[in-house]
Amino acid sequence: MERGIEMLRNTCILAVVVLLLAVLVLPAHAVAWSAAKTTGITEVESVLDTATNTYTWTLTNGSDQTGLPLAIIWALQPFNLPAPVSHTEPAGWEWNAGSWQYYEVDSPSDKYYTPPSVAPGQSVVFTYTFDPSAPKINPRDDDPDTLSFLSHVAQVEPGSGSLDGSTKWTPVTNPVYGPTWYDRCTVDPDPPYPPVPEPCSLITLSFGLASLGSLAVRRRRA
Numbered sequence: 001m002e003r004g005i006e007m008l009r010n011t012c013i014l015a016v017v018v019l020l021l022a023v024l025v026l027p028a029h030a031v032a033w034s035a036a037k038t039t040g041i042t043e044v045e046s047v048l049d050t051a052t053n054t055y056t057w058t059l060t061n062g063s064d065q066t067g068l069p070l071a072i073i074w075a076l077q078p079f080n081l082p083a084p085v086s087h088t089e090p091a092g093w094e095w096n097a098g099s100w101q102y103y104e105v106d107s108p109s110d111k112y113y114t115p116p117s118v119a120p121g122q123s124v125v126f127t128y129t130f131d132p133s134a135p136k137i138n139p140r141d142d143d144p145d146t147l148s149f150l151s152h153v154a155q156v157e158p159g160s161g162s163l164d165g166s167t168k169w170t171p172v173t174n175p176v177y178g179p180t181w182y183d184r185c186t187v188d189p190d191p192p193y194p195p196v197p198e199p200c201s202l203i204t205l206s207f208g209l210a211s212l213g214s215l216a217v218r219r220r221r222a
Contacts, residue, residue, distance in 0.1 A: 036182035064120035075152035077102035092116025149185035
């Protein structure tokens, strides 16, 4: 009887170890927008250089704010953009160009270290240059036109990790979201997406439409 209980205990311990290894080692996988959560801990400042079709994105981890789950970030997935022709990412990150395309920490074993993952209160910068004629990547079925982002985040024990990458953060399971989840980022776009015409362009367009209208009237009178 005692031997059976001991075997059962060992089996349970092994199952827990396997589960933890799965969380720590498996790579991030992007998901559909509808599968994500909204917690308010991730934000992207988006600036578009219209001359070069290049976005600069600053991803900020706001989970250090009171009342929010303390978490780290190891993936960023944009939605509704033409495919990239070039991109840059922080050290220790890569661009994954699979069926879902996204930035992620390139080594699964480094996910719980900051850097390369983004620590609470920290920010990292990405760039993304695109061809406007290219097909869109990661389309949102519910909203195919709005620039949007998901971040893959993991809750951690406060004070357990370091900001110099020397000490690993300790995972924590959130009672609502689990140990990790995809978080819908708050986006601060400049200019708004899609880009709006400059005021001078709008004025030129107005005069052009007025001229066409006058020409049509003259032709009818003739």
